[in-house]
Amino acid sequence: MKKYYALEQEGNSACVTVYGDITSWPWMESDVSAYMLSKQIDGIEADQIDVYINSYGGEVSEGLAIYNALKRHKAKVTTHCDGFACSAASVVFMAGDERIMGDASLLMIHNAWSGATGNAAELRKAADDLDTISAAAANAYRAAVNIDDAKLDQMLAEETWIAPQDAVDMGFATGIEKYEQPSVPAASARTAVLAKMQAKPIIAANVNVDTDAIVEKVFAKLTREAEPKQETKSNTFLNALMRGKEAK
Known part of the structure; x- marks a missing residue:
């Protein structure tokens, strides 16, 4: 000093x-x-x-x-x-x-x-x-x-x-x-948040999604939760979903 x-x-x-x-x-x-x-x-x-x-x-x-x-x-x-x-x-x-x-x-x-x-x-x-x-x-x-x-x-x-x-x-x-900014790590929350904000999003490549399996799981869950023989909004949705699945 x-x-x-x-x-x-x-x-x-x-x-x-x-x-x-x-x-x-x-x-x-x-x-x-x-x-x-x-x-x-x-x-x-x-x-x-x-x-x-x-x-x-x-x-x-x-x-x-x-x-x-x-x-x-x-x-x-x-x-x-x-x-x-x-x-x-x-x-x-x-x-x-x-x-x-x-x-x-x-x-x-x-x-x-x-x-x-x-x-x-x-x-x-x-x-x-x-x-x-x-x-x-x-x-x-x-x-x-x-x-x-x-x-x-x-x-x-x-x-x-x-x-x-x-x-x-x-x-x-x-x-x-002129003085260079230090390249050593800094314990700064502001720096960490800023880095996250400025980071480019990670895009996954070559990912296979089984849409049929997803539909089956959603349908099974909704079926378990629906009350039998009642034409509720849920049942209406299930019927529409089934008709769409059968049409495939």
Whole structure:
């Protein structure tokens, strides 16, 4: 089971798991900071680094620092979107030489946002600063995507969720990891009922049916149950049956 945040190395391969917020103030067990992770990435002696991501994102500066730490490492980096890679986490995802989406995962990209107080000049400056910060993050996408700047800018402005196949088509991702259904037996009543419903009916071949024997047995049973010398509906049926049998 993956931890919220972990870095493990075995031989020439290293595995980084980011399953929480990306923040300069890590309080929760799941939080990860660029200071903590970048130092560890720089110390990795491996030819392959796999980064598994499930994060709503966090601070842009932290995401950019982790992105650059991965990009400058000599190892081949493969990033995996295990669930969500949103906001700053999508920037980290873009650091992969290979970028693999799970078949049930999503990217989310948007422009940077923040809170501000002050006079009109300070608020205008805050808006300009946000434009600059958003442009820096957008460069991580532009280095890989095959869409034009106008399309990317529109997607960022609209806060866009990106499905796996769309991510591949636009260049955000390089592949999709799909999982085969297990072939081992499963103790599932629903599965068993469904299998029965979908099964083709079994048709017997070369079966000989003795119709005369069947008629004899039916006639004998009805005769035993009928009351003598009473023209009931049963007797009427028996007479008709006998006439049909004699006619044969």
